[in-house]
């Protein structure tokens with residue numbers, strides 16, 4: 138009595154009850170497929186959001202002017218501006234060893250026009266270090282230079298969205314674009330960064346800080362300072378260095394009356410990933426339950442099968458089937474059901490995850506495929522072994538007397 | 541020569557206390573190789589109980605049983621299944637073929653459990669089916685065969701493994717007279733080939749085919765005589 142024979146007998150048992158076997162497989166199939174698909178969706182969401190945050194640079198801190206906390210300290214009288222001097226003060230090898238650069242940023246919401254077309258965007262006034270700090274590599278042309286800033290030149294570097302809206306297929310280099318009534322010469326373009334849902338990283342127009350301040354925004358507070366930490370690991374250290382320098386300069390006495398805010402990209406990414414991770418686990422748990430239900434389905438079917446086939450078991454025993462042969466026969470039936478069900482489930486999941494659902498491109502978690510498959514086979518073994526053992530332990534005469 | 545069946549003081553008690561039933565009560569029986577024995581008796585006299593013990597499907601409460609010189613009393617379940625597979629061929633009143641499984645596969649099954657290789661198994665199963673006159677029905681399912689044909693498939697299955705002993709519990713009980721004739725002719729042929737056969741029956745004319753008739757009354761042997769054939 139070899140393994141192949143036992144497998145063959147098991148397969149015959151399945152073939153003899155096609156509908157029932159099919160329904161059992163369906164249970165496992167849905168369980169396995171939903172585990173893989175739901176995990177892939179969760180993972181895909183995480184990948185997409187992380188990528189969109191990373192496109193801003195993972196080692197950057199953004200110091201924003203003002204505070205977003207609702208209960209601002211009413212005793213605070215002064216609300217100091219964020220200044221270029223603040224930015225300069227942040228680059229200090231002794232007080233802030235983890236800060237590589239600090240770039241002042243002002244933004245002006247304007248409408249830019251080129252020949253017939255116009256597009257509403259915001260013009261960013263900043264220093265040349267902006268491109269590096271914001272992770273915006275230059276595609277064609279040149280970035281802004283220190284010269285541009287010193288001489289308040291009307292140079293501008295455009296992102297791909299703005300180029301698309303204003304120029305279409307025309308090469309924008311050396312063309313003159315008018316933003317807020319001020320003519321700028323396009324000196325460079327920023328490589329496409331790709332937008333993902335909530336934030337279009339390509340909708341930018343970058344000009345020298347001095348030009349934007351003199352022509353568009355005036356010389357008020359900076360909107361923000363882009364601080365580059367030496368690496369994403371040191372960004373948290375850099376954050377506290379920046380905070381202590383600015384607290385001193387702004388005379389901040391408590392967190393409540395701080396007149397600026399530091400946004401840490403690395404911290405943001407890990408927070409977002411944690412949040413999505415929780416949802417992924419939640420989705421996975423729901424899917425795991427359906428896998429379990431599929432397993433109980435197998436037990437149920439196997440129990441029914443055993444009861445219905447008690448007489449058959451008796452006959453097999455009477456003609457010399459050993460306990461192990463009966464046991465393997467029923468186990469193999471359960472295993473085959475779960476392997477085929479699980480296999481089709483994996484295939485379906487692989488197909489389903491090619492579809493983009495609600496702006497999220499599912500990204501398969503390899504361990505979920507292996508895990509779901511292994512679990513489905515184990516479920517077959519585990520839930521099949523009870524009925525199989527029950528069948529195999531029947532005394533032949535009892536089994537034969539069964540009606 | 542050792543007898544095929546050697547029963548000593550076999551007792552079978554079902555239940556206990558008030559509901560106790562002594563189905564067999566001290567059976568001593570010895571059956572020689574090549575014998576053809578009919579077991580008769582009223583309903584409830586213990587014929588099937590005896591047959592189940594002889595077939596190693598059930599254990600006796602008391603007594604000793606040796607099959608082909610092997611003591612069955614202290615074998616475990618796994619050893620018993622080997623004994624059933626190699627030494628015994630069963631024929632039941634209700635045929636007991638495995639449903640939704642072709643005649644050929646049914647006949648092959650004892651050889652499958654014995655571990656005979658596929659090709660040889662197939663040849664022997666086909667030969668066995670041919671010997672019961674069903675070579676043309678080997679791919680039929682049991683529910684596509686008449687009662688007589690099903691019982692002939694069962695006979696083929698019982699003899700395919702060439703057991704020392706054929707046990708038949710009312711093999712003709714569910715058959716009409718023509719099929720009964722077919723099955724009895726088969727048994728006669730097998731006996732002529734030297735097989736040992738034990739057959740339970742209610743009918744005198746069926747018992748008349750046997751060489752020896754043992755009659756049970758209330759779990760005891762009341763008569764044991766040879767037919768003058």
Ligand SMILES: Nc1ncnc2c1ncn2[C@@H]1O[C@H](COP(=O)(O)OP(=O)(O)OP(=O)(O)O)[C@@H](O)[C@H]1O
Nearest residue numbers: 554555561563581582583584585586587588589590
């Ligand atoms: N599993 C059982 N539990 C309890 N009592 C049983 C069981 N099987 C048989 N008996 C009893 O044992 C006695 C003998 O039964 P057995 O089946 O051997 O009779 P039988 O001679 O084969 O009868 P029949 O000709 O009707 O088939 C009967 O009284 C029966 O009620």
Ligand SMILES: [Mg+2]
Nearest residue numbers: 587588589709
């Ligand atoms: Mg009976």
